[in-house]
Amino acid sequence: xxxLLLRLLACALSLLSVGNPLAQTPHTHxxxxxxxxxxxxxxxxxxxxxxxxxxxxxxxLELASSSVIADIGxxxxxxxxxxxxxxxxxxxxxxxxxxxxVKYLGxxxxxxxxxxxxxxxxxPDSPALPDKVDRILxxxxxxxxxxxxxxxxxxxxxxxxxxxxxxxxxxxxSPVGPPKSARISARKVTEEMTLAGYAQVTQHAFxxxxxxxxxxxxx
Numbered sequence: 001x002x003x004l005l006l007r008l009l010a011c012a013l014s015l016l017s018v019g020n021p022l023a024q025t026p027h028t029h030x031x032x033x034x035x036x037x038x039x040x041x042x043x044x045x046x047x048x049x050x051x052x053x054x055x056x057x058x059x060x061l062e063l064a065s066s067s068v069i070a071d072i073g074x075x076x077x078x079x080x081x082x083x084x085x086x087x088x089x090x091x092x093x094x095x096x097x098x099x100x101x102v103k104y105l106g107x108x109x110x111x112x113x114x115x116x117x118x119x120x121x122x123x124p125d126s127p128a129l130p131d132k133v134d135r136i137l138x139x140x141x142x143x144x145x146x147x148x149x150x151x152x153x154x155x156x157x158x159x160x161x162x163x164x165x166x167x168x169x170x171x172x173x174s175p176v177g178p179p180k181s182a183r184i185s186a187r188k189v190t191e192e193m194t195l196a197g198y199a200q201v202t203q204h205a206f207x208x209x210x211x212x213x214x215x216x217x218x219x
Contacts, residue, residue, distance in 0.1 A: 044078050051208050054082050060204050060212070061135050061166055065089045068133045070158070072122070073141030075101055077108050083137075084109070084117040090134075095120040095127045125151060129158045136165045140177070140210070143169055143184045152196035156217045164201060165193075165215045174209035186211035 057079070063069065066089040071080040073096060080094035094105045094117060105119035122128055125147065136155065145151050155165070167189055170177030177183060190200050190213065198215035206212075 044076055048078070052078075053207060054079060056206055057139075057168065057212070058082060058086055060214075061137065061164075063087055063090075063135065067135060068131065068160070069093070069135045069137060070095055070120075070127060070129055070133045072127045072136060072138045073097075073144070074105060074119075077105050077117075079137060079139055080105065080117060081108060081112060081114060084114040088116065090116060091131075092117045093120045093127075093129055093131075093133065094118065095122045095129070097122045097124065126154065127158070132158055132160045132163070134160050134163050136163070137168075138166070139168045140170060142167050142189060143178065143182055148192055149196050152193060152198065156197060159217060163216065165198065167193075167213045167215070168207065168210050170210050176209060186213060189213055 061069075063083075063086060065087055067087045068091045069083050069087065070093045071083060074080045074094035075096060077094055080092050084092045092114075094102075094109075096102050096105065096119075099121065102119045102121045105117070109115070109117035109119065118130070120128060120130065136159065142148070152165070159165070169189070170183055172180060172183055172185065174183075186203070189211075193200070193213075193215050197218055199218045201214045201216050203214070204212040
């Protein structure tokens with residue numbers, strides 16, 4: 001593991017503000033950190049692949065080539081771009097609250113010829129999705145959402161029949177991530193999602209620093 005990358009990620013993620021639905025975007029209540037090109041060098045560093053295991057994560061989402069996916073808290077597009085490549089007949093909505101990240105995502109889609117990747121400007125209390133989706137992915141994002149009960153109750157309306165929500169976030173023991181006081185356990189996530197009207201479908205254990213939970217709305 002690249003120790004410099006670990007330190008950079010730890011520093012960047014420690015700047016994240018609880019209450020902002022962003023995944024890999026540094027934020028505080030007082031300042032928004034733009035400069036997406038600079039942060040892309042950290043968040044999209046190939047060394048991250050060793051522990052983030054993006055291809056294994058995407059396989060676990062059980063996508064069809066025509067799936068419609070929302071990556072909420074997409075940051076610089078680490079997952080969104082990969083998802084777009086894997087679903088050539090579908091759409092990927094790359095959602096972020098930071099305008100500079102949304103701009104970067106749109107430019108990345110054009111630069112990489114990803115016509116099925118759409119950058120979406122989120123609202124503080126909503127991902128503002130333009131259409132219903134088959135999968136919703138939140139990577140290192142869940143713990144930043146303040147009123148999670150209301151947020152995820154509303155999010156059920158954005159899912160197609162059979163749609164699922166995948167939540168990946170840092171464990172208490174992870175060497176990278178937000179301050180430990182801001183982290184939420186997998187058990188707490190399951191409890192909150194249950195109260196929001198979801199049932200846990202499965203839990204994957206192949207990520208070394210994060211838990212990976214999958215939910216669907218209760219019928």
